[in-house]
Amino acid sequence: MVLQEILDSLRVITKSTVSEEASLVDEQGKWPENSIKALQKAGLGGLLVSKEFGGQGQGMYALARACEILGEVSASTALCFGMHCVGSAVIGAKPSDYQKEEFLRPIAAGEHLTTLALSEPGTGAHFYFPQTQLLALSEEEFLLNGSKSFVTNGTKADSYVISTLGVDPDASRDEFSCFVLRNNTENLEWGPDWKGLGMRGNSSRTLFLKDIKVPAANLLGDAGDQLWYVFQVVAPYFLTAMAGTYLGIAQAAFNEARQHLVQRSYRHNGSTLSQNTLLQHRLGTLWSKIERTRQLLYHATREGESGEPTAILPILSSKAEVATCSVEVVNEAMTLMGGIAYSQNSRMDVLLRDARAAHVMGPTTDILYTWLGRALLEQPILDS
Numbered sequence: 001m002v003l004q005e006i007l008d009s010l011r012v013i014t015k016s017t018v019s020e021e022a023s024l025v026d027e028q029g030k031w032p033e034n035s036i037k038a039l040q041k042a043g044l045g046g047l048l049v050s051k052e053f054g055g056q057g058q059g060m061y062a063l064a065r066a067c068e069i070l071g072e073v074s075a076s077t078a079l080c081f082g083m084h085c086v087g088s089a090v091i092g093a094k095p096s097d098y099q100k101e102e103f104l105r106p107i108a109a110g111e112h113l114t115t116l117a118l119s120e121p122g123t124g125a126h127f128y129f130p131q132t133q134l135l136a137l138s139e140e141e142f143l144l145n146g147s148k149s150f151v152t153n154g155t156k157a158d159s160y161v162i163s164t165l166g167v168d169p170d171a172s173r174d175e176f177s178c179f180v181l182r183n184n185t186e187n188l189e190w191g192p193d194w195k196g197l198g199m200r201g202n203s204s205r206t207l208f209l210k211d212i213k214v215p216a217a218n219l220l221g222d223a224g225d226q227l228w229y230v231f232q233v234v235a236p237y238f239l240t241a242m243a244g245t246y247l248g249i250a251q252a253a254f255n256e257a258r259q260h261l262v263q264r265s266y267r268h269n270g271s272t273l274s275q276n277t278l279l280q281h282r283l284g285t286l287w288s289k290i291e292r293t294r295q296l297l298y299h300a301t302r303e304g305e306s307g308e309p310t311a312i313l314p315i316l317s318s319k320a321e322v323a324t325c326s327v328e329v330v331n332e333a334m335t336l337m338g339g340i341a342y343s344q345n346s347r348m349d350v351l352l353r354d355a356r357a358a359h360v361m362g363p364t365t366d367i368l369y370t371w372l373g374r375a376l377l378e379q380p381i382l383d384s
């Protein structure tokens with residue numbers, strides 16, 4: 001499919017299955033199974049998988065658009081789908097022949113769901129300093145020890161792209177390996193379902209890894225790739241998926257506010273809120289805020305795809321800016337919509353709770369602005 005067909009297909013699925021499932025996803029914290037299956041069935045599970053392995057061969061721009069479309073209706077679904085896509089991009093960055101057949105082809109065929117499991121209880125927002133250890137038992141087998149927190153798609157995924165310390169026991173703390181772990185690996189232990197304020201359907205859980213034996217063939221990339229993975233693969237795709245999702249939330253809040261201004265009329269003079277100059281001005285300001293953030297995100301993804309050496313700057317900036325935009329727009333939309341928006345379980349209630357995750361999902365807003373400043377000052381990006 002060409003990009004336009006992909007986006008059209010996404011819109012159709014979002015209007016039907018995603019929209020039908022959205023309230024259950026939020027109210028009951030239901031993982032969006034029907035929506036993810038529909039996306040996979042339409043060939044979108046392989047959005048970022050190379051055409052060579054049956055995927056759609058798309059990149060960051062398509063990921064941003066896909067998450068934005070989904071996020072406008074169900075941010076949890078966008079997050080679950082986005083994390084799968086980011087996981088598939090990490091697997092696809094330097095796949096071995098085995099990984100192409102065992103992971104990329106099934107992902108493209110819609111038969112395999114993966115996800116990104118980087119965060120750890122011990123290092124929190126500093127997800128790029130994993131403490132999980134990967135020790136070589138032999139040339140064919142490793143031993144995994146550690147834990148991963150907030151694993152989106154929890155037990156629903158078929159595999160997890162996890163970060164670990166370098167395989168070498170003397171590796172320094174910023175040496176980083178990526179590994180794909182199957183969910184049927186023996187002795188995986190899961191924490192209870194995480195009950196989030198928002199993003200309730202993402203089925204996030206903690207994964208405990210205690211003396212887990214795993215095949216060496218599942219190590220991604222080569223020794224020494226480490227930070228290359230963080231800044232060239234994980235961060236750009238992760239940031240793009242998140243930014244698209246939260247932009248969708250901002251757009252949804254804007255739509256709600258606009259509709260309220262058009263429909264709300266007063267009996268005392270027969271006017272609608274859409275005729276009020278102050279509110280017209282405030283809505284115009286909101287639209288501008290969303291649109292300039294959207295253009296920054298689209299620009300960042302295009303720069304990233306064309307391999308511009310400075311692309312990391314707009315990429316870092318776009319997720320931080322989208323997070324700020326999303327929280328501010330939802331807040332302002334709530335004000336514009338009066339008491340009705342403040343009702344429990346209203347659409348604005350969902351959007352407000354979902355948007356609030358934007359600042360704390362890694363890389364967090366504060367860390368992104370710090371990285372951006374460091375990059376501009378030619379300082380090392382990661383903490384020493």
Ligand SMILES: Cc1cc2nc3c(=O)[nH]c(=O)nc-3n(C[C@H](O)[C@H](O)[C@H](O)COP(=O)(O)OP(=O)(O)OC[C@H]3O[C@@H](n4cnc5c(N)ncnc54)[C@H](O)[C@@H]3O)c2cc1C
Pocket residue numbers: 083116117118119121123124125126127149150151152153196198199202204357359360361362363364365366367370
């Ligand atoms: C809904 C949801 C889904 C998630 N899904 C995933 C997932 O699928 N995969 C995954 O790997 N992770 C996931 N996460 C984890 C997330 O990405 C963050 O890594 C995690 O929430 C942050 O860790 P923490 O809560 O321990 O925050 P803490 O580490 O306690 O940080 C608290 C605050 O301090 C700030 N802070 C810390 N250090 C600095 C610093 N040096 N400079 C400036 N500010 C700093 C942070 O920015 C943050 O605002 C998810 C989180 C949520 C809420």
